[in-house]
Amino acid sequence: MLELEAITAGYERGKPVFRDARLVVAAGESVGLLGPSGCGKSTLAKVAALLHRPDAGTVTLDGARVQGWRHRAPRTQRTAIGVVFQQPRLSADPRLRLRDLIGEPLRANGRRGEVAVRVGELSDAVGLGDDLLGRRPHEVSDGQLQRACLARALVLRPRWLVCDEMTAMLDASTTAALVAVVEDYRSAEGAGLLVVGHDRVLLERWCDRTVRWEDVAGTRTAV
Known part of the structure; x- marks a missing residue:
């Protein structure tokens, strides 16, 4: 509750x-x-x-x-608790590629060994291909970035x-x-x-x- x-x-x-x-x-x-x-x-x-x-x-x-x-x-x-905000560009580190953005909470919590598998699972779920995962926020649309932010919110289950x-x-x-x-x-x-x-x-x-x-x-x- x-x-x-x-x-x-x-x-x-x-x-x-x-x-x-x-x-x-x-x-x-x-x-x-x-x-x-x-x-x-x-x-x-x-x-x-x-x-x-x-x-x-x-x-x-x-x-x-x-x-x-x-x-x-x-x-x-x-x-x-996972959180997704209205404006993805204000909640995403512009220096990170999308795959690193999604995996950031796992690394911050000492779970680096789970990053590759979990990022792969969630990028498929939200509809982000390998080409997009290698891009930074300024190189993708708002919708694509919000997909990555949702994946990040779910990465710790x-x-x-x-x-x-x-x-x-x-x-x-x-x-x-x-x-x-x-x-x-x-x-x-x-x-x-x-x-x-x-x-x-x-x-x-x-x-x-x-x-x-x-x-x-x-x-x-x-x-």
């Missing part, structure tokens, strides 16, 4: 983006979080992914309360996946392909999924249930 209880979060002390947000995702469940741009849903997604410390509230992951954030989070919790507007910059065919990859992974691994977006039709077709932002955050402040 991924539980966010009474979360208040923002980026300036004393100026929260929202207050008292609550959200629960069960193991194996896919939940869509629907809301307009600027409402705070991406900030909540970062809290859920242990990338942003809330001002108040608790996050519980697999029955254990989260005590640390980003690099201070215990490795077992940090590696249990996370039990939870957070997709924050993952398909917002993609065409329909690439969107369908990446959603299929996520669903295949979720089915095979029993992973829980939080999908953040503003496309109601997509979320309702993709997810087991969709919750509206106004039903998650009790009080929203000015962004």
Whole structure:
């Protein structure tokens, strides 16, 4: 279970983006979080992914309360969550070739011996050929780079996946392909999924249930 209880979060002390947000995702469940741009849903997604410390509230992951954030989070919790962001060029190291980008989390966690096999498996799954794996981010399209970012998010076999507007910059065919990859992974691994977006039709077709932002955050402040 991924539980966010009474979360208040923002980026300036004393100026929260929202207050008292609550959200629960069960193991194996896919939940869509629907809301307009600027409402705070991406900030909540970062809290859920242990990338942003809330001002108040608790996050519980697999029955254990989260005590640390980003690099201070215990490795077992940090590696249990995979994240895909809206803009792949802001989340990809421009110096790395795509094969190194995908394998980076394995190397960072001392699992270099798994890199070749796992990168091969995931590049096939997301539709990246050998020619693309040898290129750097500036040499591929946004859709191709997002495929690599999704593969990177899955490389450690996370039990939870957070997709924050993952398909917002993609065409329909690439969107369908990446959603299929996520669903295949979720089915095979029993992973829980939080999908953040503003496309109601997509979320309702993709997810087991969709919750509206106004039903998650009790009080929203000015962004």
